[in-house]
Structures are given as structure tokens and as C-alpha cells.
Amino acid sequence: MPLPLVAIVGRPNVGKSTLVNRMAGTRSAIVHDEPGVTRDRLYQEVEWNGRRLRVVDTGGLIFGDDSEFLPHIRQQAMAALAEAQAVILVVDGMEGLLPADVEVASWLRKQPLPVVVAVNKCESGQMGLAQAAAFWELGLGEPIPCSGIHGNGVAEVLEAVLPHLPESVPDTAEQEPIAISVVGRPNVGKSSLLNRLVGSERAIVSPISGTTRDAIDTVIEWEGRPYRLIDTAGIRKKNRVDYGVEFFSINRAFKAIQRSDVVLLVIDALDGVTEQDQKLASRIEEEGRACVIVVNKWDAVEDKDTYTLNEFTCDIRAKLYFLEWAPLLFVSALTGQRTQKIFEQVDTVVAAHRKRISxxxxxxxxxxxxxxxxxxxxxxxxxxxxxxxxxxxxxxxxxxxxxxxxxxxxxxxxxxxxxxxxxxxxxxxxxxxxxxxxxxxxxxxxxxxxxxxxxxxx
The missing domain is CATH 3.30.300.20 (K homology (KH) domain)
Known part of the structure; x- marks a missing residue:
């Protein structure tokens, strides 16, 4: 039986990702002092008082505004609620009750899920209780003061949500998923490829560079075998990256390479192999990861003939000579052309990566x-x-x-x-x-x- 899931929702910049990191005891979700950092659904596992569960972090909800990524963020939050058994609504105790909080609460009352209100940024005891009292007005039960930064009150939030969750029985025979990270430069189609492999809109896709920020884990099953797909942020040249959200995103991408069994190096067929692709390929080889080179947007290459595939292959092999051992696939995430062959190649390279010779x-x-x-x-x-x-x-x-x-x-x-x-x-x-x-x-x-x-x- 899969672990029960709790969705973490709220308006922007109330500290949802900080609270999720505190619950999970990690720093997986990017935390930065600006609204809209989290966009996709980010899953983490939590263990509390002998119980195991998963929490899913979501982007800040704003209703009545369809600019930039906001409709996509709402869609991702809806998908999280469709999977969840309970919801934690996070609000900001320092700012107090705002109309945006009331909007989110009204939306949650229409959902058939139990809701726990976590009043974040309540750093002190008595003052925290006073700050939390204002949120009784939401009509969602007792608001619980807590602090994602310092950890106080987080235990009470978890204790409040556990009674709403079904018991999970760990499967001792459960097979460990093969970890597959999807890396490449910005806008080569990594998120589109992830969505195609998952079969749903798991990650937000946009022509805007830098749409994906966190490393997004998704566990799927193909032909009876589990796979953990990790979408990553596009990796630009180091001298073009300023300290901030993009800096942390790229660090998450590099860590995704380290914790993966196989790396899918995605290359844009229209741009060919760039200097940044070569640096990424070198990084994969240095980390000792298995690799499949995926040439995306093959459908967009015009005037193809019987020689085109061979010419592209020779050019890629020449420029990525240090990955001459990696298989090469020409696919289209848009149309799905040859994308299912990726799993076949992954199985092949994982077997080689784990091979023992007498x-x-x-x-x-x-x-x-x-x-x-x-x-x-x-x-x-x-x-x-x-x-x-x-x-x-x-x-x-x-x-x-x-x-x-x-x-x-x-x-x-x-x-x-x-x-x-x-x-x-x-x-x-x-x-x-x-x-x-x-x-x-x-x-x-x-x-x-x-x-x-x-x-x-x-």
C-alpha cells in the first residue's frame, strides 16, 4: 500500500517549502525570500512518531490572475489535491489574515479533504498563540502556531494531520526504483520529455527559460519495474548564473546527477552539441553515472533524408567523444516518437553499470x-x-x-x-x-x- 499523502498549500511566500523541509529533515526544496520560487509539485517522505507519510509542496496560489505561471501552478496544486488524503493550509502569522488567505480557504472548503491550518512564522509561544487566533475566522478548525525555520509547533501540526490518514503497511518486497535524472541546457525539452514518459502534466512546460527550478522526483512503473524520474533545472554557463534561485536550482541538478543510476543527457536537435553540453557530458563521466544521450526535437529537423541520421550521429559522437560508450536516441517529446525506447535503453545501461565480472x-x-x-x-x-x-x-x-x-x-x-x-x-x-x-x-x-x-x- 502506498504511503498516505498530505498536500501543502497556501498563498505565495508563507513558508510552505521551509515547513516541508523541516518536516522531512532535509533541504530538498529551494527556499528563497521571494514569491513564486516553487512552481511544480515536490514530493518528500516524512517519518513521525513511527508513522511514515509523504508531503507534496506546491506553488503559491493566487486566484483571479492568469499571468505568467499562475494558471500552471493552480493546475499543479489541483493535481496534488487529487492524490492527497489531507491538506495542510499554511498561512503567515507575522502578516496576519489577508484576503488571499480567505480565497484559498474558500477554495479548500469545496474540496472533499480534511484541512489543518498551520500558522507559520510564529517564533514565540504566547505571541504565536495570539497571532494564530486571527485565523479562526477561516472556519477550518483550530489554527496551530508553528515555525518552519525554528521547528517549534511542527510536531503539533503533524499530530493534527495523522488521524486523517490511513495506516500504511510497508511492502518489504518492494523493489527499489531505478533513479533517472533528466539534465541538459535550458529549453531543450526536459520537462516535456518527463511529462511524455509519465503520461501526464507532471512538470510545468513553458518556452520561458528557467521554468523548472527544483529537482522534481516522480516514481512511475513501466513493464512491472519502478523508475524514479528526476527533472532538473536547465544548466547554463557558470559565468551567466547569479547567486539566487538559479544558483540553487543548478546545485540541485548536480546533486540529482550524483543520486541517479542513469542520466538522460538531453540535447536540442536544432542547436546540436554546444560547449555547455560538452561540459555536462564531462560531469556525467566524472561522476561515474550510466548515461543515455537523448536528442530531442527530432521532428523539427527539416529536409531529413537517408543520410541525416548518420550525419547527426557522427557529429555528436565527435563532439561528445568522452561519452562514446553512451547509446544515442533521436526522439520527439512533442509527438512521442521513440520515447518509449528510453526505458529499454535505461534497462540495458543499468545492467552494465551494475555488472560484476568474476x-x-x-x-x-x-x-x-x-x-x-x-x-x-x-x-x-x-x-x-x-x-x-x-x-x-x-x-x-x-x-x-x-x-x-x-x-x-x-x-x-x-x-x-x-x-x-x-x-x-x-x-x-x-x-x-x-x-x-x-x-x-x-x-x-x-x-x-x-x-x-x-x-x-x-
């Missing part, structure tokens, strides 16, 4: 590589020797090669060794790492005997 097989491939190309010899006539190899970890697959002197193995031979391992062991879509460990022949012999006497890695 020590015996590693050394068979190693001996085959040595028979094709002997290790180099330096100017003094000293030749490199590879004694033994074994896989020491996965995610990404990492191998240790015991050699006489790591300095004898230059970049070209190391690239040859990686290419040979890829050809023989199929590491499609994942980086692989080699650690060249130098030891004396005697100590290597002892290491070999020790490894041969121990069970092979799984």
Missing part, C-alpha cells in the same frame, strides 16, 4: 588483450608487465590491474585496454574505471595467491 573471466580478457598488444617498453628498455586483474566494485565497474610500474602504461595503452574490455564484456552505457597498482614482483605474487584463494566477486 576474477577468472577478467584475467581471460586480460590475457587476450596482452596477446593482441604487448605492454609498452620505455627508452631504457623496461617493459610493462600486467600480473593480475580483478573487479573491486560496480556502479561504475572498477577493475584493479596489478602491474610492475604504472608509469610504463601511457594513455594510449590504457585506452586500448578499456576498449578491449568493452568489446568483450559489453559495458554499453556505463563508464568503467581502471586502477593500475604497482608492486614488486614478490608482493604481487603474494597478492595473486591471496586473490586466488578467495572467492570471486559476485
Amino acid at each position: 576474477t577468472a573471466v577478467v584475467n581471460e580478457v586480460l590475457q587476450d588483450a596482452l596477446s593482441w598488444q604487448s605492454p609498452p617498453t620505455n627508452r631504457q628498455g623496461k617493459q610493462g608487465k600486467i600480473y593480475y586483474g580483478t573487479q573491486v566494485s560496480d556502479r561504475p565497474p572498477t577493475f584493479v590491474l596489478f602491474v610492475n610500474d604504472p608509469d610504463l602504461f601511457k594513455d594510449n595503452y590504457r585506452r586500448f585496454m578499456e576498449k578491449h574490455f568493452r568489446q568483450n564484456l559489453d559495458f554499453t552505457g556505463t563508464p568503467i574505471r581502471f586502477r593500475w597498482r604497482g608492486k614488486s614482483e614478490r608482493s604481487v605474487g603474494r597478492a595473486v595467491q591471496k586473490l586466488e584463494g578467495s572467492p570471486s566477486p559476485r
Whole structure:
């Protein structure tokens, strides 16, 4: 049974995201002293008093104004209420009761959900009770003073909402979702692609650059397997980013790469590979994440012929040569063209990213590589020797090669060794790492005997 869900709603700048972060014990939602920072639905898990639940943060609600993102924010809030079993209405105790609060409360009374009123920014006890008293006028029950910044009163808010939630029974056999982050420059179609994969308007889509700010997590199921899709903010050049909301958005995007199993690097087919795409690709490789390169807006490329796909492929491979191991997909988030193939590729690259090779097989491939190309010899006539190899970890697959002197193995031979391992062991879509460990022949012999006497890695 899924965890019960509580929607957090209110007008702009009342501290909804601060309160959500306090409940979850994280700083996942971006908090900034300006209205309209949160736009999409942001889910976090909360544990309180032995109970587990989820809360969904929403954007600030303003009725009677259809400018910029406000209609989209209202649509996202409605979607959150459709999923939720209860609502926490957050109001600002310092500013007092405003007409905008009354509007939101009137709207909530039309919804078939229990509502708890959390009066935020009540930093002191007696004064907080006085501040909260003004919100009895909303007619939604007892207003509870609290502070998302300092944490006081948050326990009382959770205690008030728990009786309205069904008990959840954790599924011990539940499969851990594969985490897929969607990254790229602004306006390449990341949110459109997320919505297409989810099958609903999960994220706000707009031609305005910087629409997505937080990293948006969505868990879906495809062919019986769970996936966690993470939409991220568009990443611009560092020198163009000012400290503020965009700075925090980009940091969230980089953290999304770190916590993902697979990264979908989205490229605009009309713009081709840019310098910023190359920097993102390098970041993905450095973090050791599996990757699928997704060329979006393929439907918008005009005058395509039998050579167009090959020309684009060659150009992308040349510019993203450090991701030559990543599969390439040409899709259209607008029409859905080939988007379902993304899950097939994700399964392939995740399997490679988590692959474990037995020590015996590693050394068979190693001996085959040595028979094709002997290790180099330096100017003094000293030749490199590879004694033994074994896989020491996965995610990404990492191998240790015991050699006489790591300095004898230059970049070209190391690239040859990686290419040979890829050809023989199929590491499609994942980086692989080699650690060249130098030891004396005697100590290597002892290491070999020790490894041969121990069970092979799984």
C-alpha cells in the first residue's frame, strides 16, 4: 500500500517549502525570500512518531490572475489535491489574515479533504498563540502556531494531520526504483520529455527559460519495474548564473546527477552539441553515472533524408567523444516518437553499470588483450608487465590491474585496454574505471595467491 499523502498549500511566500523541509529533515526544496520560487509539485517522505507519510509542496496560489505561471501552478496544486488524503493550509502569522488567505480557504472548503491550518512564522509561544487566533475566522478548525525555520509547533501540526490518514503497511518486497535524472541546457525539452514518459502534466512546460527550478522526483512503473524520474533545472554557463534561485536550482541538478543510476543527457536537435553540453557530458563521466544521450526535437529537423541520421550521429559522437560508450536516441517529446525506447535503453545501461565480472573471466580478457598488444617498453628498455586483474566494485565497474610500474602504461595503452574490455564484456552505457597498482614482483605474487584463494566477486 502506498504511503498516505498530505498536500501543502497556501498563498505565495508563507513558508510552505521551509515547513516541508523541516518536516522531512532535509533541504530538498529551494527556499528563497521571494514569491513564486516553487512552481511544480515536490514530493518528500516524512517519518513521525513511527508513522511514515509523504508531503507534496506546491506553488503559491493566487486566484483571479492568469499571468505568467499562475494558471500552471493552480493546475499543479489541483493535481496534488487529487492524490492527497489531507491538506495542510499554511498561512503567515507575522502578516496576519489577508484576503488571499480567505480565497484559498474558500477554495479548500469545496474540496472533499480534511484541512489543518498551520500558522507559520510564529517564533514565540504566547505571541504565536495570539497571532494564530486571527485565523479562526477561516472556519477550518483550530489554527496551530508553528515555525518552519525554528521547528517549534511542527510536531503539533503533524499530530493534527495523522488521524486523517490511513495506516500504511510497508511492502518489504518492494523493489527499489531505478533513479533517472533528466539534465541538459535550458529549453531543450526536459520537462516535456518527463511529462511524455509519465503520461501526464507532471512538470510545468513553458518556452520561458528557467521554468523548472527544483529537482522534481516522480516514481512511475513501466513493464512491472519502478523508475524514479528526476527533472532538473536547465544548466547554463557558470559565468551567466547569479547567486539566487538559479544558483540553487543548478546545485540541485548536480546533486540529482550524483543520486541517479542513469542520466538522460538531453540535447536540442536544432542547436546540436554546444560547449555547455560538452561540459555536462564531462560531469556525467566524472561522476561515474550510466548515461543515455537523448536528442530531442527530432521532428523539427527539416529536409531529413537517408543520410541525416548518420550525419547527426557522427557529429555528436565527435563532439561528445568522452561519452562514446553512451547509446544515442533521436526522439520527439512533442509527438512521442521513440520515447518509449528510453526505458529499454535505461534497462540495458543499468545492467552494465551494475555488472560484476568474476576474477577468472577478467584475467581471460586480460590475457587476450596482452596477446593482441604487448605492454609498452620505455627508452631504457623496461617493459610493462600486467600480473593480475580483478573487479573491486560496480556502479561504475572498477577493475584493479596489478602491474610492475604504472608509469610504463601511457594513455594510449590504457585506452586500448578499456576498449578491449568493452568489446568483450559489453559495458554499453556505463563508464568503467581502471586502477593500475604497482608492486614488486614478490608482493604481487603474494597478492595473486591471496586473490586466488578467495572467492570471486559476485
